[in-house]
Amino acid sequence: MQFKTLAFLSILSILVLSGCDSKTENESSNKAEKKEVVVKKTNFILKTTDNLDLNVKVDGDKIIFKDYPEKLVLLNFFATWCPPCKAEIPNLIELQNKYANDFKVVSVLLEDNKSNEDIIEFINEYKINYAVTNGKQNFLLSEALGEIKSIPTMFLLDKESKIFQKYVGIVPVEMMEIDIKKLLEK
Numbered sequence: 001m002q003f004k005t006l007a008f009l010s011i012l013s014i015l016v017l018s019g020c021d022s023k024t025e026n027e028s029s030n031k032a033e034k035k036e037v038v039v040k041k042t043n044f045i046l047k048t049t050d051n052l053d054l055n056v057k058v059d060g061d062k063i064i065f066k067d068y069p070e071k072l073v074l075l076n077f078f079a080t081w082c083p084p085c086k087a088e089i090p091n092l093i094e095l096q097n098k099y100a101n102d103f104k105v106v107s108v109l110l111e112d113n114k115s116n117e118d119i120i121e122f123i124n125e126y127k128i129n130y131a132v133t134n135g136k137q138n139f140l141l142s143e144a145l146g147e148i149k150s151i152p153t154m155f156l157l158d159k160e161s162k163i164f165q166k167y168v169g170i171v172p173v174e175m176m177e178i179d180i181k182k183l184l185e186k
Helices: 002-017 025-040 083-098 116-126 136-144 173-185
Strands: 042-047 053-059 062-065 072-078 103-109 131-133 153-157 163-168
Touching (some): 053 136, 072 173, 083 103, 103 136, 153 173
Antiparallel strands (some): 153 163
């Protein structure tokens, strides 16, 4: 009797703990193949709120900022309505100030129909000292990186443009600083 109960509970726990995808196996594999092709080589021109162009290339596990060679880059996907995004701004300002010679923060706005004037107002309100991009290319970059589904999401890139760390959600500044110091010591 105990064996049947144990077997039943084991099967039940396996069913509860495993998830199912609504797609068929063929749809999933085809989508993965298409994404891989898109991610391998893709170029973007991100427009900053002060009308500068940032040239970005996604190439496998690299996100290459051609305008910031030999710099660490923290690529931050955010929205102005997002409380955790707002909460992390002072940390990003602090990191940008502290490591200004070797480090750049680039924030990528994932909101439709935000004018540059609205974003500049937001930048001034929060005293943001790093690049903020706005436009359709932001969404294309998000898609090329596997479509950012949760904000804030950040990628810390090393000096060779390789993704060193991905952060999802709000991250303590101490944690980011430990990673930055590791990369600067290399």
